[in-house]
Amino acid sequence: VVSNRGPLSFRRDDHGALEARRGAGGLVSSLGPLVQGTGASWIAAALSEDDRAAAGAGVVEAEGFRTRMLAIDPDDHRMAYDVISNATLWYLHHGLYDLPRRPIIDGRWYEAWDAYRRVNKAFADTVAAEAPNGAVVLVQDYHLALVGGMLAARRPDLAAVHFSHTPFCGPNSIRVLPEAVAVELLRGMTAYRACGFHTERWARAFAACCRDVLGSEPATFVSPLGPADDVREVAASSACEDGLRWVGNVAGDRKLVVRVDRIELSKNIVRGFLAFDHLLASRPEWREHVVFLALVYPSREGLADYLAYRNEVASTIERINRRWATPSWTPIVLDDSDDYPRSVAALRAYDALLVNPIKDGMNLVAKEGALVNERDGVVCLSRDAGAWDELGGAAVEVHPYDLLATADALHAALTMGPSERAQRAKSLHDTVAARTPKHWLDEQLAAAHR
Amino acid sequence: VVSNRGPLSFRRDDHGALEARRGAGGLVSSLGPLVQGTGASWIAAALSEDDRAAAGAGVVEAEGFRTRMLAIDPDDHRMAYDVISNATLWYLHHGLYDLPRRPIIDGRWYEAWDAYRRVNKAFADTVAAEAPNGAVVLVQDYHLALVGGMLAARRPDLAAVHFSHTPFCGPNSIRVLPEAVAVELLRGMTAYRACGFHTERWARAFAACCRDVLGSEPATFVSPLGPADDVREVAASSACEDGLRWVGNVAGDRKLVVRVDRIELSKNIVRGFLAFDHLLASRPEWREHVVFLALVYPSREGLADYLAYRNEVASTIERINRRWATPSWTPIVLDDSDDYPRSVAALRAYDALLVNPIKDGMNLVAKEGALVNERDGVVCLSRDAGAWDELGGAAVEVHPYDLLATADALHAALTMGPSERAQRAKSLHDTVAARTPKHWLDEQLAAAHR
Numbered sequence: 001v002v003s004n005r006g007p008l009s010f011r012r013d014d015h016g017a018l019e020a021r022r023g024a025g026g027l028v029s030s031l032g033p034l035v036q037g038t039g040a041s042w043i044a045a046a047l048s049e050d051d052r053a054a055a056g057a058g059v060v061e062a063e064g065f066r067t068r069m070l071a072i073d074p075d076d077h078r079m080a081y082d083v084i085s086n087a088t089l090w091y092l093h094h095g096l097y098d099l100p101r102r103p104i105i106d107g108r109w110y111e112a113w114d115a116y117r118r119v120n121k122a123f124a125d126t127v128a129a130e131a132p133n134g135a136v137v138l139v140q141d142y143h144l145a146l147v148g149g150m151l152a153a154r155r156p157d158l159a160a161v162h163f164s165h166t167p168f169c170g171p172n173s174i175r176v177l178p179e180a181v182a183v184e185l186l187r188g189m190t191a192y193r194a195c196g197f198h199t200e201r202w203a204r205a206f207a208a209c210c211r212d213v214l215g216s217e218p219a220t221f222v223s224p225l226g227p228a229d230d231v232r233e234v235a236a237s238s239a240c241e242d243g244l245r246w247v248g249n250v251a252g253d254r255k256l257v258v259r260v261d262r263i264e265l266s267k268n269i270v271r272g273f274l275a276f277d278h279l280l281a282s283r284p285e286w287r288e289h290v291v292f293l294a295l296v297y298p299s300r301e302g303l304a305d306y307l308a309y310r311n312e313v314a315s316t317i318e319r320i321n322r323r324w325a326t327p328s329w330t331p332i333v334l335d336d337s338d339d340y341p342r343s344v345a346a347l348r349a350y351d352a353l354l355v356n357p358i359k360d361g362m363n364l365v366a367k368e369g370a371l372v373n374e375r376d377g378v379v380c381l382s383r384d385a386g387a388w389d390e391l392g393g394a395a396v397e398v399h400p401y402d403l404l405a406t407a408d409a410l411h412a413a414l415t416m417g418p419s420e421r422a423q424r425a426k427s428l429h430d431t432v433a434a435r436t437p438k439h440w441l442d443e444q445l446a447a448a449h450r
Numbered sequence: 451v452v453s454n455r456g457p458l459s460f461r462r463d464d465h466g467a468l469e470a471r472r473g474a475g476g477l478v479s480s481l482g483p484l485v486q487g488t489g490a491s492w493i494a495a496a497l498s499e500d501d502r503a504a505a506g507a508g509v510v511e512a513e514g515f516r517t518r519m520l521a522i523d524p525d526d527h528r529m530a531y532d533v534i535s536n537a538t539l540w541y542l543h544h545g546l547y548d549l550p551r552r553p554i555i556d557g558r559w560y561e562a563w564d565a566y567r568r569v570n571k572a573f574a575d576t577v578a579a580e581a582p583n584g585a586v587v588l589v590q591d592y593h594l595a596l597v598g599g600m601l602a603a604r605r606p607d608l609a610a611v612h613f614s615h616t617p618f619c620g621p622n623s624i625r626v627l628p629e630a631v632a633v634e635l636l637r638g639m640t641a642y643r644a645c646g647f648h649t650e651r652w653a654r655a656f657a658a659c660c661r662d663v664l665g666s667e668p669a670t671f672v673s674p675l676g677p678a679d680d681v682r683e684v685a686a687s688s689a690c691e692d693g694l695r696w697v698g699n700v701a702g703d704r705k706l707v708v709r710v711d712r713i714e715l716s717k718n719i720v721r722g723f724l725a726f727d728h729l730l731a732s733r734p735e736w737r738e739h740v741v742f743l744a745l746v747y748p749s750r751e752g753l754a755d756y757l758a759y760r761n762e763v764a765s766t767i768e769r770i771n772r773r774w775a776t777p778s779w780t781p782i783v784l785d786d787s788d789d790y791p792r793s794v795a796a797l798r799a800y801d802a803l804l805v806n807p808i809k810d811g812m813n814l815v816a817k818e819g820a821l822v823n824e825r826d827g828v829v830c831l832s833r834d835a836g837a838w839d840e841l842g843g844a845a846v847e848v849h850p851y852d853l854l855a856t857a858d859a860l861h862a863a864l865t866m867g868p869s870e871r872a873q874r875a876k877s878l879h880d881t882v883a884a885r886t887p888k889h890w891l892d893e894q895l896a897a898a899h900r
Contacts, residue, residue, distance in 0.1 A: 095622065098548035099808055100715040100759065104724065105852040170622045172545065172655070175834065178852050205622070265550040274554065309550065358549055384625065402555040402628050 002123055002147065003140035004081070006044025007032045007065045010054040018054050020062035026364060027140055027165070029228035030437040036064035043068045043126055045077060045119070068130065072122050076115040081143065083112035087303060089142045092173055093166040094266040094359045096305075105178060113181060117146060120188070124150035133157050136448040138441075139192070141165050145185055148192035159448040162189055163196040165225070166361040167386065168205045171212040182213050194219040194447040198362040198386040219450075223443035224390055226435040227368045234344045235372040243345030247293065250333050251349070255290040255414050258350035260343045260365050262299035263310050263336075268358045268382070268400050269296055270309075270316050273332060275356075275406035277320045280331060283411060288329045290414065292354075295346055297338035344368070350377040352413035355385060356398045356406060362386040366395070370428035376421040378413035379428060380406070390435075394427035452573055452597065453590035454531070456494025457482045457515045460504040468504050470512035476814060477590055477615070479678035480887040486514035493518045493576055495527060495569070518580065522572050526565040531593065533562035537753060539592045542623055543616040544716040544809045546755075555628060563631060567596060570638070574600035583607050586898040588891075589642070591615050595635055598642035609898040612639055613646040615675070616811040617836065618655045621662040632663050644669040644897040648812040648836040669900075673893035674840055676885040677818045684794045685822040693795030697743065700783050701799070705740040705864050708800035710793045710815050712749035713760050713786075718808045718832070718850050719746055720759075720766050723782060725806075725856035727770045730781060733861060738779045740864065742804075745796055747788035794818070800827040802863035806848045806856060810835040816845070820878035826871040828863035829878060830856070840885075844877035 005025045013019045022028070023044075035042060041059070046052040046069040054060055055071035088109075091097050103109070124147045127137055137160040139147050144162070151160050174182050189195050190210060195218060197203040203220040210218040234240055247256070257276065261267040276292050296313065300306040317332045324331045335342070347353070353369040363385040370379060370391065381388055381395035388395070396413050399405040416424075455475045463469045472478070473494075485492060491509070496502040496519040504510055505521035538559075541547050553559070574597045577587055587610040589597050594612070601610050624632050639645050640660060645668060647653040653670040660668040684690055697706070707726065711717040726742050746763065750756040767782045774781045785792070797803070797819045805816040813835040820829060820841065831838055831845035838845070846863050849855040866874075 095549050099545050099851075100718070101720070101762075103851055104721065105849075105854070106724075106728065107854060110854065170620055172620045172622070176851050178849055178855060268550070270551070271554065274556075278556065312551075399555075399628055401549075401553055401626050404555070404557060404560065405628065 001031065001035060001040060001042045001138050001140065002044075002127060002144060003027055003042070004045050004085075004143040005047065006042050006067050006069065007035070008060065008062055008067050008069075009047065010050040010069075011048075012050055018050060018057070020054070020060060022063055026228075029230060030225060031441065032065075033229060034437055034441050039066060041066045041068060041130070043070065043123060045069070046071050068126060070122050070126060072119055076118050079112040079115040080119040082302060083109060084116040085143045086300060088177075089145075090166065092169045092176060093142065093164075093361075095169070095173065096265045097176065099176070103176065120144055120146035121150055123147050124154075127151060127158070127160075128154045131155065131158055134159070136445060137161070138163065138444050138448070146188035148190075149184075149188035152191040160192050161194050161196060161221075161444055161448045162192045163223075163444060164202065164206075164361065165198070166202075167359050168197060168202040169209070170205045171208045174209045174213060179213075182209075186210050186214050186218075190214065190216065190218045192219075194221050194450065196221045196223050196444060196447060198222070198224045199389045201389065202361065202386065221443065221447040223440050223447075224386065224435065225362055225364070225440045226432060226437060227364050227371055228437060231344060231368045231372060234341055235348060237341055239341035240345050240348070243339065243342035244348060246342060247345050247349045250293055251291050254288070254329075255351045256349055257290060257292045257352045257354055257410060257414075258295070258346045258369075259292075259354045260295045260346060263296050263306065263313055264299050265305060265309055266357050266359055267296075268356045269294070269313050271400065271403060271406065272354050272356050273313075273316045273320055275403045275410065276332065277323070278403050279407040279410050280320075280324050282407065286411075286414070287324060288326060291330070292332045293335070293346055294332060295335050295343050297336045344372060347372050348374045351375060352410055353377055353379045354398070354406075354410065355379065355387070356382045356400050357385050358382070358400045360385040360387070366391060367432045370425070370432045373425065376418065376425040378416055378421060378424060380409040380413050390431055391428055394424045394431065451481065451485060451490060451492045451588050451590065452494075452577060452594060453477055453492070454495050454535075454593040455497065456492055456517050456519065457485070458510065458512055458517050458519075459497065460500040460519075461498075462500055468500060468507070470504070470510060472513055476678075479680055480675060481891065482515075483679060484887055484891050489516060491516045491518060491580070493520065493573060493580075495519070496521050518576060520572050520576055522569055526568050529562040529565040530569040532752060533559060534566040535593045536750060538627075539595075540616065542619045542626060543592065543614075543811075545619070545623065546715045547626065549626070553626065567634075570594055570596035571600055573597050574604075577601060577608070577610075578604045581605065581608055584609070586895060587611070588613065588894050588898070596638035598640075599634075599638035602641040610642050611644050611646060611671075611894055611898045612642045613673075613894060614652065614656075614811065615648070616652075617809050618647060618652040619659070620655045621658045624659045624663060629663075632659075636660050636663050636668075640664065640666065640668045642669075644671050644900065646671045646673050646894060646897060648672070648674045649839045651839065652811065652836065671893065671897040673890050673897075674836065674885065675812055675814070675890045676882060676887060677814050677821055678887060681794060681818045681822060684791055685798060687791055689791035690795050690798070693789065693792035694798060696792060697795050697799045700743055701741050704738070704779075705801045706799055707740060707742045707802045707804055707860060707864075708745070708796045708819075709742075709804045710745045710796060713746050713756065713763055714749050715755060715759055716807050716809055717746075718806045719744070719763050721850065721853060722804050722806050722856065723763075723766045723770055725853045725860065726782065727773070728853050729857040729860050730770075730774050732857065736861075736864070737774060738776060741780070742782045743785070743796055744782060745785050745793050747786045794822060797822050798824045801825060802860055803827055803829045804848070804856075804860065805829065805835060805837070806832045806850050807835050808832070808850045810837070812836040816841060817882045820875070820882045823875065826868065826875040828866055828871060828874060830859040830863050840881055841878055844874045844881065
């Protein structure tokens, strides 16, 4: 397995010795348990000084993982990660650019692209040097798009596949990149045995880009990822019980709308609140009778856009609460503590879960909610989330730009009769439970062997 | 002919009588001379109180035009024009939305959509009532997309075609509209005998939208429009000679870069200046030796976005001039007077013409420049302008987001040897001169009769 963030991170213990800890992040939660104990190697970037020290030790075996940390130049990593991965490719694939103004492709951007190339090469070099003959190499996500092209000539014996956890932009958007960069990116990806996506839609968009830019048809596969098994373990934990009491205190005997998200431009958090505001304005019967619990926590605050968006989120909540709050009722309750057991508790307790991204590779919150909710809660889901392709039948549709439709979806969810709720909740649950991360892993392996 | 803006506008003379004057606008310049004196009817919206008074008079014949002004409710027209045509469809087709924040589809937006529908219906009703049996109806632009659907059932004898002067958005972008609205829009358009576009690219994007949203393949045709004949008349006028003297005073014996644009988000004016700034920073030999004459004038200032963009344009110029100006040299000279003879003078005199839109249906400035320039000037043209498809061979390519590539294009243009300049200029001129608005009109008529 090859990914930017690995399954272990390191820190010094009291005696100055390096100590391995289980790393964080969605990929590690999903894939970690399947890789643990198998003897498979996991190559990842060193993300801290202590990680870099561990990288010097070569392969480290700990917590059942066989990891190899790469001591990439920190400036290179930062430029590749911030400027290219997160402020270019992420923006492009999620449609986040304010195009009259951004991106500005200048000298600094080209330096960052060079850094992205070097970071990808560091990964490719390590794989080329260390992978056993004929090994399967599973490269994860947009940070490492070029590794395939760098490996193909040197190690044709390897069966390398790439998996994108994001959407993929269409042919109009790929033109935002300099032509040579678009060619390099897509050639890097098409050099893999196959490129995987969460939904047919993203695979089609990628194929359309390849046809337009390269004039060739890529090998793709579609394999939706499901939530990690540990969400059910967390749901059964005492920390989650504490969380459930906290959520109960917030909601009282009111209906409960929940959202759980990083504060991320693509998650469409502000429009979600505006739709709730419209619900309260247009249907007075909901005033005092519903609470919107927003478990949203800061993310990528090194990017000015994300700081600005966080302020917009906060001021929108303030404005709506000022408009509607009564002495005994706060319409929107914000919790930015990023407390996972508490988030899972909110997922157990919602009457309606709002998941309204403008674009999302998959969206695991919708699936986690479906798995652990205990109140036949309704999932209000954006048609532009990858998860929509699996859950669209049983979820209530949200159009991410349409406040009236979003308010209607919330109203429909909150007024739905018990038998329809139960039926939809069961359908959501069964759909999600039927696919584990093991299915997803097996489909990557199958794609590598095709 | 059916269009929002017609060939005549009206005002009261000193005695209070209505007086017809030739209307302004690109469509009237191109199509006007071809329609004048033919007896064809031109149906357009009344845009002022005096126009509305003229509308009461029914068909008005003046200046060789047979016009019928529609007295549409001013609130309806304003909402349809501002909110739907200019702040929704224009944004969508040019990729101007900052999607994490805009659009917000709320109650006001739906009211505006109703108004857009009513405005389209007013046009359709008039055509249905007045068009002779079997007439050809040429409906112009995105303001009137629905007329086709409204006519099809009532007057199947009519041969109605639609022509889009904008690009057309792709299937990812059309999803920004509420589903029912996207269906209504595309059904309205596919009900025409055919929909015309300036380039194959926009026709393909429209077809992809129809396949995704309607599941059907539309009838399209491609017919690039050329500049109106009057640009050569203006070039020969004494007002233009005055303009040429003014331009000569601005440029002195320095090289002259020119741009002529409405201050419009899609025109990418700020990045053009930033690229010029980069040119001066990276190639000191150009300091004091080149002037960038920007004939850019305010537009759509009723929209806050356009006011903001105008301020960004002004502050960018100030900043760059502060950085580089010397007592005898101002690097960027702004003229916002919208003086057409002066603009044509600048087109006669440029060494390099910068046309770098992020997206543009066609861009007639590039073609007008090619037609009237007298110095074998080089056209630096965005690959995302429709005109690129015709002029790409002889123009120098500009990547609209890439400041380095744009600066390189300007440098290449300004240092190009005389024989290559002459060859490219001739090729540009001949390509443009070979297609007149008559070709474009004939191709619409042919599409209507197919």
